[in-house]
Amino acid sequence: MKDIAEIVGTFARVGYLKPAPGTWGSAAAVPVFWALTEAGGFGLVAFATVVVCIAGLWATQVMTKDATEGTEEHDPSEIVIDEVAGQWIALWPVALGAQMMGVESARLWPGYLAGFILFRLFDIWKPSLVGKADRRGDAVGVMLDDVIAGIFAAIGVVILAGLAHGFLM
Numbered sequence: 001m002k003d004i005a006e007i008v009g010t011f012a013r014v015g016y017l018k019p020a021p022g023t024w025g026s027a028a029a030v031p032v033f034w035a036l037t038e039a040g041g042f043g044l045v046a047f048a049t050v051v052v053c054i055a056g057l058w059a060t061q062v063m064t065k066d067a068t069e070g071t072e073e074h075d076p077s078e079i080v081i082d083e084v085a086g087q088w089i090a091l092w093p094v095a096l097g098a099q100m101m102g103v104e105s106a107r108l109w110p111g112y113l114a115g116f117i118l119f120r121l122f123d124i125w126k127p128s129l130v131g132k133a134d135r136r137g138d139a140v141g142v143m144l145d146d147v148i149a150g151i152f153a154a155i156g157v158v159i160l161a162g163l164a165h166g167f168l169m
Helices: 002-009 021-063 081-101 105-125 128-134 139-164
Strands: none
Touching: 002 021, 021 081, 021 105, 021 139, 081 105, 081 139, 105 128, 105 139, 128 139
8 A cells, every 4th residue: 555655645756856846746737737627627627636635645644654743754755746736726727717718728828837836836935824734744734735825826827817818907
């Protein structure tokens, strides 16, 4: 089971890439998100995100079983499945927007770029609720801080899209 947890937790070993494994995990999540969006639209990516969150929580619990709570070991850098979940949430507005407009999601490429940058910003900066979740020091906190960062980034993507298209001016 530990081998399967490692494959899931490191997103097929992407988490071992250096430097900045979290950024590599987020970057690897984007083309997978695009493929899921093209294959099944927003419904599929939303379902896949829930699956990734559940599988990620399990994998993180297995991989950090012997870690001391509240230490750096509770969130090893090679665990990037949390970044995958957060990155996908950050990109939800892109998938939903493409589906609503009936276009291929790649046409909304500025949304992909904004979602990636905003998610990395919130994940690294850890403002407000993101930092509070991270300080839990357990597997739930490992996943939850990135989910919240993804939500913040998704809100930012919607705001930027509104500004770009003149809806919020």
